[in-house]
Amino acid sequence: xxxxxxxxxxxxxxxxxxxxxxxxxxxxxxxxxxxxxxxxxxxxxxxxxxxxxxxxxxxxxxxxxxxxxxxxxxxxxxxxxxxxxxxxxxxxxxxxxxxxxxxxxxxxxxxxxxxxxxxxxxxxxxxxxxxxxxxxxxxxxxxxxxxxxxxxxxxxxxxxxxxxxxxxxxxxxxxxxxxxxxxxxxxxxxxxxxxxxxxxxxxxxxxxxxxxxxxxxxxxxxxxxxxxxxxxxxxxxxxxxxxxxxxxxxxxxxxxxxxxxxxxxxxxxxxxxxxxxxxxxxxxxxxxxxxxxxxxxxxx
Amino acid sequence: xxxxxxxxxxxxxxxxxxxxxxxxxxxxxxxxxxxxxxxxxxxxxxxxxxxxxxxxxxxxxxxxxxxxxxxxxxxxxxxxxxxxxxxxxxxxxxxxxxxxxxxxxxxxxxxxxxxxxxxxxxxxxxxxxxxxxxxxxxxxxxxxxxxxxxxxxxxxxxxxxxxxxxxxxxxxxxxxxxxxxxxxxxxxxxxxxxxxxxxxxxxxxxxxxxxxxxxxxxxxxxxxxxxxxxxxxxxxxxxxxxxxxxxxxxxxxxxxxxxxxxxxxxxxxxxxxxxxxxxxxxxxxxxxxxxxxxxxxxxxxxxxxxxxxxxxxxxxxxxxxxxxxxxxxxxxxxxxxxxxxxxxxxxxxxxxxxxxxxxxxxxxxxxxxxxxxxxxxxxxxxxxxxxxxxxxxxxxxxxxxxxxxxxxxxxxxxxxxxxxxxxxxxxxxxxxxxxxxxxxxxxxxx
Numbered sequence: 001x002x003x004x005x006x007x008x009x010x011x012x013x014x015x016x017x018x019x020x021x022x023x024x025x026x027x028x029x030x031x032x033x034x035x036x037x038x039x040x041x042x043x044x045x046x047x048x049x050x051x052x053x054x055x056x057x058x059x060x061x062x063x064x065x066x067x068x069x070x071x072x073x074x075x076x077x078x079x080x081x082x083x084x085x086x087x088x089x090x091x092x093x094x095x096x097x098x099x100x101x102x103x104x105x106x107x108x109x110x111x112x113x114x115x116x117x118x119x120x121x122x123x124x125x126x127x128x129x130x131x132x133x134x135x136x137x138x139x140x141x142x143x144x145x146x147x148x149x150x151x152x153x154x155x156x157x158x159x160x161x162x163x164x165x166x167x168x169x170x171x172x173x174x175x176x177x178x179x180x181x182x183x184x185x186x187x188x189x190x191x192x193x194x195x196x197x198x199x200x201x202x203x204x205x206x207x208x209x210x211x212x213x214x215x216x217x218x219x220x221x222x223x224x225x226x227x228x229x230x231x232x233x234x235x236x237x238x239x240x241x242x243x244x245x246x247x248x249x250x251x252x253x254x255x256x257x258x259x260x261x262x263x264x265x266x267x268x269x270x271x272x273x274x275x276x277x278x279x280x281x282x283x284x285x286x287x288x289x290x291x292x293x294x295x296x297x298x299x300x
Numbered sequence: 301x302x303x304x305x306x307x308x309x310x311x312x313x314x315x316x317x318x319x320x321x322x323x324x325x326x327x328x329x330x331x332x333x334x335x336x337x338x339x340x341x342x343x344x345x346x347x348x349x350x351x352x353x354x355x356x357x358x359x360x361x362x363x364x365x366x367x368x369x370x371x372x373x374x375x376x377x378x379x380x381x382x383x384x385x386x387x388x389x390x391x392x393x394x395x396x397x398x399x400x401x402x403x404x405x406x407x408x409x410x411x412x413x414x415x416x417x418x419x420x421x422x423x424x425x426x427x428x429x430x431x432x433x434x435x436x437x438x439x440x441x442x443x444x445x446x447x448x449x450x451x452x453x454x455x456x457x458x459x460x461x462x463x464x465x466x467x468x469x470x471x472x473x474x475x476x477x478x479x480x481x482x483x484x485x486x487x488x489x490x491x492x493x494x495x496x497x498x499x500x501x502x503x504x505x506x507x508x509x510x511x512x513x514x515x516x517x518x519x520x521x522x523x524x525x526x527x528x529x530x531x532x533x534x535x536x537x538x539x540x541x542x543x544x545x546x547x548x549x550x551x552x553x554x555x556x557x558x559x560x561x562x563x564x565x566x567x568x569x570x571x572x573x574x575x576x577x578x579x580x581x582x583x584x585x586x587x588x589x590x591x592x593x594x595x596x597x598x599x600x601x602x603x604x605x606x607x608x609x610x611x612x613x614x615x616x617x618x619x620x621x622x623x624x625x626x627x628x629x630x631x632x633x634x635x636x637x638x639x640x641x642x643x644x645x646x647x648x649x650x651x652x653x654x655x656x657x658x659x660x661x662x663x664x665x666x667x668x669x670x671x672x673x674x675x676x677x678x679x680x681x682x683x684x685x686x687x688x689x690x691x692x693x694x695x696x697x698x699x700x701x702x703x704x705x706x707x708x709x710x711x712x713x714x715x716x717x718x719x720x721x722x723x724x725x726x727x728x729x730x731x732x733x734x735x736x737x738x739x740x741x742x743x744x745x746x
Binding site: 046047048049050127130131132133134142147148150152153154155242243244245246247248257261262263264266 | 497
């Protein structure tokens with residue numbers, strides 16, 4: 001064996017050794033559950049160990065499930081509202097707090113703190129503040145005749161309220177990412193634009209936003225995923241509304257949870273999961289195709 | 301300059317990281333043994349509660365006394381109430397074959413676990429004299445034919461609590477306590493202010509909400525199933541009960557969102573002054589005594605429709621053994637020792653649970669007699685519950701999830717989304733008929 005081959009072998013071993021913890025973790029906690037979910041979707045699984053082959057029964061049941069369209073609508077409404085709102089608020093905060101702003105460090109920290117909190121804690125805080133009639137928010141709004149609104153108990157407002165809480169908890173994280181992105185934009189660009197007479201809006205639309213496209217892509221994609229399948233779509237709902245009132249906040253993750261842990265129907269829950277994954281895969285593939293593999297700079 | 305690391309060193313580091321991960325995973329796996337070796341495990345939502353409570357102390361003392369007198373050691377595991385009732389911990393444990401040897405179960409969950417084959421038949425451990433000691437309905441609600449799947453250890457009737465201060469502020473007195481639904485709505489309206497709701501019935505979806513709503517259906521003579529087991533949900537009695545809860549919310553008399561964990565917490569709502577009347581259970585007496593001792597309150601019957609009959613729901617907790625537990629003999633022995641014994645010391649312990657740590661009614665006549673000898677139920681709200689409310693009670697229905705959920709959906713749609721009760725009831729009736737046509741589990745009626 002030549003010295004070069006031996007060195008390559010050693011390097012490959014070292015690489016695999018470093019990669020193996022991640023690979024094992026991904027395999028055990030991502031790939032294996034996906035494979036199992038795929039298999040379980042074709043089974044009738046009781047939750048108490050009884051398993052039998054069900055063929056495509058679970059998928060046929062999807063067609064007659066009256067709650068599935070409702071859960072999909074709620075889920076995508078939640079994402080369509082929460083993702084752009086978080087984006088705008090996160091970007092706005094980053095633009096306001098960029099550079100040397102008096103007290104900026106303190107404000108940045110305060111805005112970021114909600115993101116550090118567990119979503120369970122976030123939910124408990126807001127539940128307490130929003131409780132009907134005597135919560136902090138209804139008490140403050142009583143002066144403008146809005147104290148009677150039940151923010152989490154009225155189907156008209158419940159989803160919007162959950163969106164608002166989501167934005168409150170996520171905007172700090174997005175602000176931080178945007179601050180990183182803004183820091184990477186060469187100052188020369190702004191100087192040149194100013195010399196050309198470009199105003200704030202022109203600099204924002206012609207320099208800042210285009211240069212932030214990679215950051216924006218990452219934020220929009222990950223926050224959409226989090227809203228549709230992630231902890232926000234479950235933890236917040238579980239703690240705040242349990243899918244209610246009257247299914248107004250019945251997101252897909254919560255509906256899947258209900259099927260698995262209320263009805264003990266793990267097979268059907270797996271079929272629902274596959275539907276959600278399929279929709280997401282189409283969306284992600286389309287996104288990558290439209291952005292040419294998330295390459296935003298010429299020559300990439 | 302960063303120190304250089306040789307390839308050999310980097311390989312060792314990588315292998316070390318992998319080893320550390322594997323070791324950590326192995327240690328985690330070791331810690332997941334629900335049974336705790338040769339001992340038996342008991343999962344519950346009472347204790348040992350890190351925040352401490354009288355019910356927690358009672359459970360901890362029970363475990364300590366068992367462990368001091370038996371070779372097989374009992375390991376208590378506390379799971380907070382919300383997670384225990386509607387969460388994943390217990391279910392996931394059973395799904396993965398790591399369910400506890402013993403666990404506390406409600407009527408709402410009985411058929412879910414029973415039909416899943418998770419409940420051990422305790423019939424051979426329950427002697428005839430003990431069976432005869434249970435007051436009517438309690439043991440039957442946990443049985444199917446000859447099989448006994450759980451031992452009930454408390455009974456919890458529902459009634460209406462009211463704040464004396466709120467009544468006085470509204471110029472009302474005890475003589476104004478509502479008897480009928482119409483009077484209830486009228487009095488609730490008089491008690492409602494900018495900072496207080498006149499009444500509170502549970503608004504959040506779940507087993508508990510259904511449990512508290514059932515009596516309003518029974519009061520008009522309606523049932524959920526006929527004698528042949530066919531669903532009878534689309535009836536005027538059900539429509540009326542749905543309409544009542546809708547009126548309470550639509551008229552702003554009852555909140556859409558309760559304080560604390562919900563309408564099951566009397567001290568967090570009525571005790572905090574945010575509601576004037578609150579439907580809740582006998583356990584509220586202990587909650588008020590322990591958390592809001594200075595708040596003056598009273599209890600009255602659930603209001604009934606014009607021409608209706610008094611009816612209330614009697615919930616209660618039971619202890620069950622895992623059919624696939626690691627030590628079923630020891631689990632059954634523990635149940636009989638703790639909840640089925642006729643030894644004076646154990647009877648006293650059960651009196652301490654029912655009339656002390658957690659105000660309830662006992663499920664056994666011998667415990668009721670012992671409590672009466674101590675005058676445990678001789679005054680105040682507890683006496684009212686025992687003498688007036690309990691005789692109008694019926695055991696909580698043990699509906700499987702496929703029955704509970706359509707009822708819950710109908711109730712939520714009417715109460716919080718303004719749907720027409722007849723329409724919601726009709727939809728639920730169709731779902732119930734569809735499910736029952738293929739149902740072949742443990743009997744729903746008993």
